[in-house]
Amino acid sequence: MFVPFKRSGELKDLSSYPIWLQEVVTETNVDKARVVGHRLFSLMRDARLPLSVMRRFLIGTWPTIEQFPRFMAKNLEKISFGESEGHDMARRYLMHNIRVEQKHADHWVEWAKSANLSVDDLRNAEGHDAMTSLAHWCWQISDRATLAVGMAATNFAVEGATGEWSCVVCSKKDYAESLPEDIRGPATRWLRVHAEYDDTHPWEALEIIATLLGHVPDPVEVAAIRRAIRSSYAYMEIAADWAMSASEQAGFVQTSWNDSVLDDIHEAA
Numbered sequence: 001m002f003v004p005f006k007r008s009g010e011l012k013d014l015s016s017y018p019i020w021l022q023e024v025v026t027e028t029n030v031d032k033a034r035v036v037g038h039r040l041f042s043l044m045r046d047a048r049l050p051l052s053v054m055r056r057f058l059i060g061t062w063p064t065i066e067q068f069p070r071f072m073a074k075n076l077e078k079i080s081f082g083e084s085e086g087h088d089m090a091r092r093y094l095m096h097n098i099r100v101e102q103k104h105a106d107h108w109v110e111w112a113k114s115a116n117l118s119v120d121d122l123r124n125a126e127g128h129d130a131m132t133s134l135a136h137w138c139w140q141i142s143d144r145a146t147l148a149v150g151m152a153a154t155n156f157a158v159e160g161a162t163g164e165w166s167c168v169v170c171s172k173k174d175y176a177e178s179l180p181e182d183i184r185g186p187a188t189r190w191l192r193v194h195a196e197y198d199d200t201h202p203w204e205a206l207e208i209i210a211t212l213l214g215h216v217p218d219p220v221e222v223a224a225i226r227r228a229i230r231s232s233y234a235y236m237e238i239a240a241d242w243a244m245s246a247s248e249q250a251g252f253v254q255t256s257w258n259d260s261v262l263d264d265i266h267e268a269a
Helices: 019-036 039-045 051-076 085-113 119-124 129-144 147-170 181-196 198-213 219-244 259-268
Strands: none
Touching (some): 019 147, 019 198, 019 219, 039 147, 051 129, 051 147, 051 219, 085 147, 147 181, 147 198, 198 219
């Protein structure tokens, strides 16, 4: 039986959400921490990231940035107006954020210019499969999974971890001040927007997921959401590891995600 959820506490207070969702978030926080605490972002923060790594990161992440509005559009296709409060909340959220995310691609292009990368460099790069796999995963899960699972993988997990690692990079002035002053503003706009603005987006997605599924969801759906969140974090970490491998000094950082986690990726959809 469906038991409706209506948030009464603060948006960004985990205790405001159903127990099952609190457990999912808590269980996957260690996976998110591996992304947010990745050496790539601490080196970027300290302006010590080799240019080869920065270029590989900017090129490899571009497909996810450029296609993110499309992932949300795939989830929007699953919504029937007036079907439920959760559907109506998701419709408003996705329609608004699709427009927002379209601007973020422009900001990413400006960031890429600071590493001497053009739009053509971003669009035509080859051999970046380890990083572009995140975009493939987001497309697959948004296309094939339920609305709640698709939003958990993208709007909650990917947006949430991205906002947090952006905060890490922006926690010091070193990176921004390492850039020429005349391009510093536009080159860091994407980072600043995500560190200062996107903080509420993952929480809003969490509220929608809770509203869609209520207090007592099907355990199968809960398991799918848990797997999808962990899989998104796994792909994000793999991408960061691969970007670091461009540096001879850093060497290849072997991901420690075990095979069972990667197997879950294929089951989540």
